[in-house]
Amino acid sequence: MPLTGVVAPPLDETAKAILEAASRRFLHYGYGKTTMSEIARDCNMSTGNLYRFFSSKLDIAEAFVRHLRGEQIRRLREVVGRPGLSTPEKLRTFFKTKLKLVYDRFHSRPKAYELSQEILKERLAFAEEWESAEALVLCEILEGGEMTGDLPVCNRVRMARILQDAFFRFTSSAVYYEGDYDVLAGELDDLMDLILDGITHRKLRDSQ
Amino acid sequence: MPLTGVVAPPLDETAKAILEAASRRFLHYGYGKTTMSEIARDCNMSTGNLYRFFSSKLDIAEAFVRHLRGEQIRRLREVVGRPGLSTPEKLRTFFKTKLKLVYDRFHSRPKAYELSQEILKERLAFAEEWESAEALVLCEILEGGEMTGDLPVCNRVRMARILQDAFFRFTSSAVYYEGDYDVLAGELDDLMDLILDGITHRKLRDSQ
DNA sequence: GGATTGAACGCTTTTCGAAGCATTCATTTC
DNA sequence: GAAATGAATGCTTCGAAAAGCGTTCAATCC
Numbered sequence: 001m002p003l004t005g006v007v008a009p010p011l012d013e014t015a016k017a018i019l020e021a022a023s024r025r026f027l028h029y030g031y032g033k034t035t036m037s038e039i040a041r042d043c044n045m046s047t048g049n050l051y052r053f054f055s056s057k058l059d060i061a062e063a064f065v066r067h068l069r070g071e072q073i074r075r076l077r078e079v080v081g082r083p084g085l086s087t088p089e090k091l092r093t094f095f096k097t098k099l100k101l102v103y104d105r106f107h108s109r110p111k112a113y114e115l116s117q118e119i120l121k122e123r124l125a126f127a128e129e130w131e132s133a134e135a136l137v138l139c140e141i142l143e144g145g146e147m148t149g150d151l152p153v154c155n156r157v158r159m160a161r162i163l164q165d166a167f168f169r170f171t172s173s174a175v176y177y178e179g180d181y182d183v184l185a186g187e188l189d190d191l192m193d194l195i196l197d198g199i200t201h202r203k204l205r206d207s208q
Numbered sequence: 209m210p211l212t213g214v215v216a217p218p219l220d221e222t223a224k225a226i227l228e229a230a231s232r233r234f235l236h237y238g239y240g241k242t243t244m245s246e247i248a249r250d251c252n253m254s255t256g257n258l259y260r261f262f263s264s265k266l267d268i269a270e271a272f273v274r275h276l277r278g279e280q281i282r283r284l285r286e287v288v289g290r291p292g293l294s295t296p297e298k299l300r301t302f303f304k305t306k307l308k309l310v311y312d313r314f315h316s317r318p319k320a321y322e323l324s325q326e327i328l329k330e331r332l333a334f335a336e337e338w339e340s341a342e343a344l345v346l347c348e349i350l351e352g353g354e355m356t357g358d359l360p361v362c363n364r365v366r367m368a369r370i371l372q373d374a375f376f377r378f379t380s381s382a383v384y385y386e387g388d389y390d391v392l393a394g395e396l397d398d399l400m401d402l403i404l405d406g407i408t409h410r411k412l413r414d415s416q
Numbered sequence: 417g418g419a420t421t422g423a424a425c426g427c428t429t430t431t432c433g434a435a436g437c438a439t440t441c442a443t444t445t446c
Numbered sequence: 447g448a449a450a451t452g453a454a455t456g457c458t459t460c461g462a463a464a465a466g467c468g469t470t471c472a473a474t475c476c
Contacts, residue, residue, distance in 0.1 A: 032459095035436085035437065035438085036437075036438060036439085037437085037438095045450075045451090046450060046451045046452060047438080047439080047451090047452075048439085048440075048441080048450070048451060048452065049449080049450055049451070051438095051439070051440080052449080052450085056438080056439080057437095057438065057439090158398065161395065161398075162395070162398050162399050162402055165377050165378075165395050165396075165398075165399050166374050166377075166399055166402075166403075168376055168377035169373050169374075169376035169377065169380075170373075172377075172383075174382075174383060174384070175380075175382060175383075176382070187369065187370070187373050188373075190366065190369075190370050190373075191370050191373050191374055194370055194374075194403060194406040194407065194410070195374075195402060195403065195406055196406075197405075197406040197407075197409050197410050198402040198403055198404075198405040198406025198407075198409075199402065199405075199406075200409070201405050201406075201408070201409030202402070202405050240429095243466085243467065243468085244467075244468060244469085245467080245468095253420080253421090254420065254421045254422060255421090255422075255467095255468080255469080256420070256421060256422070256469085256470075256471080257419080257420055257421075259468095259469070259470080260419080260420085264468080264469080265467095265468065265469090
């Protein structure tokens with residue numbers, strides 16, 4: 001068995017293994033009921049060694065939620081990028097998909113929901129990052145509306161912010177999703193109708 | 209001292225005294241740190257006797273929050289009823305005032321805020337009642353818009369609901385008011401501009 | 417005999433010592 | 447000597463006993 005010449009697997013491999021082991025446990029038992037020793041054991045290493053790859057347990061959780069976010073953003077881009085959608089339809093699809101994602105996470109993946117909640121509460125910066133990432137997708141949609149003349153908007157960044165505010169009720173992971181999905185989706189549709197009318201007939205008021 | 213002929217103060221008087229004593233303590237020490245014995249002592253009666261007037265501690269708290277709600281609704285009606293306001297201005301004033309009320313309660317009357325939170329979490333029906341009461345004010349504003357032709361809306365009840373959804377971010381007592389007031393107010397204004405444009409140029413779509 | 421009391425009941429919250437955990441770092445491994 | 451370990455540390459959580467509380471109701475009062 002050669003002792004030299006064999007390049008050790010890159011650090012990232014190990015980090016990935018840790019993250020995977022942790023994720024499994026987080027999803028199954030929750031953040032609080034997962035211990036660093038367990039994660040270490042799953043990876044055949046000591047607790048101390050974990051800290052060469054992540055500087056705290058919360059950082060592992062953040063990496064995991066970061067992954068969830070990635071999936072979510074990818075999904076949003078996907079549904080919004082489907083061919084044949086007008087810009088208004090894209091906006092509607094964006095928020096409806098987001099509602100569905102958050103609603104489903106809340107109702108059928110409670111551990112994942114809790115985990116997001118905990119991380120976003122501790123890591124304000126990360127929460128803002130997430131919002132920005134979504135705002136970016138919105139801006140891209142609006143850019144499309146500008147190009148096709150479909151739904152022209154002067155200040156796209158600002159409009160994205162306004163839209164996020166308007167649909168907060170339907171998309172914030174901070175709210176507790178009691179009601180029936182179809183009712184929520186219906187109300188979202190109503191609001192979207194109104195807002196699209198607003199954008200279409202916008203008296204130019206975007207200042208600055 | 210006449211024993212007959214002196215009508216005992218009406219029950220309501222006693223209930224009012226209890227409510228007042230309880231409110232003082234709720235506001236000063238919070239719901240959890242106020243005991244029924246203390247309330248009873250403040251009113252010079254036994255704990256058992258309290259239950260002739262309120263069937264539980266939570267009911268006293270609800271009565272108190274009901275009072276808060278009354279004040280708030282009265283205030284909303286007041287600012288919205290000021291002469292010389294157009295219907296759009298009334299809508300804007302309504303939501304801006306609501307934001308200010310919730311924001312201020314959160315920041316400068318934390319005990320009152322907590323109390324509302326607790327009651328609204330326990331008493332779902334009461335929370336809905338509150339929403340309905342505000343929806344009613346909105347409907348009245350919209351009715352004015354219909355009459356003056358200022359801002360005609362077909363389905364007022366539905367529009368009220370949509371507006372409540374849209375401004376949820378700024379007016380829900382469920383959200384944690386971290387940000388700066390002026391920033392929030394600014395975003396509210398932006399959203400209101402957009403929505404007013406929407407209402408004004410509404411493609412008639414109110415179904416049913 | 418209706419109004420009022422306050423002790424009694426069962427449940428919740430607090431307390432506080434013990435156990436468990438995240439994190440560190442002197443030591444060991446290769 | 448870089449990588450890895452696991453015992454040591456100080457903080458948090460847990461559990462069980464005790465105290466406290468909301469609520470009830472038999473006894474008392476007027």
